[in-house]
Amino acid sequence: MDSSITQNMKSESQKKSISKPGFCCLGIIDNCMLRCKMCEKWKDDLVTQGMTEATTDQYKTFLQQLRTITDEGFELDIGGGEALMRPDLLELISYARDLGFKTTVASNGWLIDKEMARRIVESGLTSIILSFDSLNSEVHDSMRGVQGVHARVVQAIEYLRLFSKDIHIGLCTIIMEKTLDGIIELVEWSNSRRDKINSILFMAVMQPNNTVKQDKWFDQDFNTIWPQDTKKVVACIDELIRRRNEGQWIANSVEQLKAFRLYFQQPNKFVKKTACNMDRGLHISAVGDIFLCFKWDNLGNIKNGADISQVWYSKEAETVRENIRQCKDNCHFLLNCFFEGDYPFKCDV
Numbered sequence: 001m002d003s004s005i006t007q008n009m010k011s012e013s014q015k016k017s018i019s020k021p022g023f024c025c026l027g028i029i030d031n032c033m034l035r036c037k038m039c040e041k042w043k044d045d046l047v048t049q050g051m052t053e054a055t056t057d058q059y060k061t062f063l064q065q066l067r068t069i070t071d072e073g074f075e076l077d078i079g080g081g082e083a084l085m086r087p088d089l090l091e092l093i094s095y096a097r098d099l100g101f102k103t104t105v106a107s108n109g110w111l112i113d114k115e116m117a118r119r120i121v122e123s124g125l126t127s128i129i130l131s132f133d134s135l136n137s138e139v140h141d142s143m144r145g146v147q148g149v150h151a152r153v154v155q156a157i158e159y160l161r162l163f164s165k166d167i168h169i170g171l172c173t174i175i176m177e178k179t180l181d182g183i184i185e186l187v188e189w190s191n192s193r194r195d196k197i198n199s200i201l202f203m204a205v206m207q208p209n210n211t212v213k214q215d216k217w218f219d220q221d222f223n224t225i226w227p228q229d230t231k232k233v234v235a236c237i238d239e240l241i242r243r244r245n246e247g248q249w250i251a252n253s254v255e256q257l258k259a260f261r262l263y264f265q266q267p268n269k270f271v272k273k274t275a276c277n278m279d280r281g282l283h284i285s286a287v288g289d290i291f292l293c294f295k296w297d298n299l300g301n302i303k304n305g306a307d308i309s310q311v312w313y314s315k316e317a318e319t320v321r322e323n324i325r326q327c328k329d330n331c332h333f334l335l336n337c338f339f340e341g342d343y344p345f346k347c348d349v
């Protein structure tokens with residue numbers, strides 16, 4: 001790690017006042033074979049283009065270090081891009097499992113044939129979350145930009161369950177213009193397949209990944225993905241809340257769904273009322289950079305020997321945490337990412 005950070009380590013007694021990581025996301029690859037309309041990870045990355053990814057050994061060292069500052073069973077969330085495009089992904093998952101981590105991979109399902117499903121199960125992966133936006137294959141495939149994705153996801157569920165009755169198989173569905181009409185039907189479908197599908201999680205559509213930030217993206221370049229009929233989206237979310245309260249398997253909390261409702265009504269007025277919780281978040285980018293939140297300082301790189309057990313307790317990390325707690329961004333990403341409890345959002349509507 002940077003010697004300056006080593007010198008700036010907090011003392012043992014100061015460390016006790018700093019929370020352990022609450023969330024860790026490894027964006028393990030910045031590439032994807034699909035051509036989604038609501039995500040541009042398949043284009044050259046605006047930040048990491050031309051940079052090299054961390055190696056298998058560098059990730060293993062990082063995982064060993066992370067284990068020293070987290071409890072047994074801490075969950076690693078692994079995404080991308082399409083995480084399964086990384087050839088050593090399953091080796092890293094087995095390594096993480098042996099260290100005592102739980103692991104979750106977000107995948108578009110494209111690469112999961114029968115053999116891949118067997119290998120995924122054998123790796124010890126705890127949970128796989130498959131993108132599935134609609135029961136209507138035309139809707140899903142058009143939003144994902146490639147014909148046949150829908151069929152592959154449906155088949156992937158069957159293959160994964162064939163090899164394990166225990167692996168958690170979840171669906172992740174983005175609420176957006178084209179998927180809105182099929183959301184409730186999708187809840188019914190997944191809830192009637194509880195032997196195969198363990199959860200369905202909804203995400204509110206955001207400005208696509210890997211695009212230059214626009215304050216009014218939903219009115220500008222990306223308005224085609226934003227739900228145009230506010231009453232319709234509110235009615236849909238109210239129905240999700242009703243079903244969630246009834247005990248249907250919807251992974252979002254009622255609080256999160258209420259936050260979605262406010263967001264879809266007036267995305268510009270969406271504000272935090274208390275401090276952001278990303279001060280306990282840890283992100284490792286595809287090229288190994290260490291962040292708590294991407295808006296704030298990079299705290300080192302796992303390729304350069306940065307030791308996360310030292311970085312986490314450094315004075316630099318504490319400065320970033322203070323910035324995060326004070327952050328006044330009207331940040332939409334928190335709606336979907338590391339949403340906790342009665343989350344701190346309100347809206348003047």
Ligand code: SF4
Binds near residue numbers: 042082131
């Ligand atoms: S949303 Fe997922 S599947 Fe689509 S381009 Fe982005 S990373 Fe790929």
Ligand code: SF4
Binds near residue numbers: 295327
């Ligand atoms: S609100 Fe600020 S600190 Fe929190 S995730 Fe968004 S940009 Fe980061």
